[in-house]
Amino acid sequence: MFAPFADAAVEARFRALSEPLKLPMLRLRQTILDVATSNREIGPLTETLKWGEPAWLPQHPRIGTTVRAGALKGSSTHYALYVHCQTSLIETFRRHYPERFSYDDNRALIFDIGSELPAEPLAHCIALALTYHRWAKR
Secondary structure: OOOOOOOHHHHHHHHOOOHHHHHHHHHHHHHHHHHHHHOOOOOOEEEEEEOOEEEEEEOOOOOOOOEEEEEOOOOOOEEEEEEOOOOOHHHHHHHHOOOOOEEEOOOEEEEEOOOOOOHHHHHHHHHHHHOHHHHOOO
16 A cells, blocks of 8 residues: 655654654655656655655756645644745645645645545646746746
8 A cells, every 4th residue: 555665764763653643644655656657747756754754855956846744743643744944835835736735834744634635636736846946947
């Protein structure tokens, strides 16, 4: 069901998640990996830890920006997909999906562990992040 981990440190980070967060975070990870696999422009991803959180970025330079996933600080019921705060990504996500997501300023999409991930809008946002350098300067 879930892709094997490419990095032992990332796998350990997922194993260390609290039980309520584990399955939703694994689903988010799988969505990220599926988006990359289904979009030839993105290519293979590097899976690593950045700031102690699981992160993914295209292996080829100047394609997209890093996305990270982690528990929302101070919450056992919310988690987030983080993007680089100096990009226009969250602004772009808000323009496309003003009511579909909860946002954390210009940094993240916020999810509740009890809610289903909005598959198509989320995949679109992930694809925008992982191809950011291809479209942002146009």
